[in-house]
Amino acid sequence: MPKSHSQHNFEACKFLLEDGKFLDWVVTTAFYSALHLVQEEIFPFRDDEGYEYSSFEQYYSKG
Secondary structure (H helix, E strand, O other), X not given: OOOOHHHHHHHHHHHHHHHXXXXXXXXXXXXXXXXXXXXXXXXXXEOOOOOEXXXXXXXXXXX
C-alpha cells in the first residue's frame, strides 16, 4: 500500500528536522503534511444536497 501524501510529507519533515540545515523546509513540510492529513480525513464529503466533493478545490469551486 503506498504511503499517503500526508505521511510522505511528515517523513520528509522529520528527516529535514534531524538534518538541522533546512529549518524553513521543516515548517513548509509540516504545513503540507497537516493540510493533506485534514484533506484525507474530510474527503470524500457529501453535502446536504447529495453532491460529493473529493477535494478542497472541488468544494470551494461549487460556491
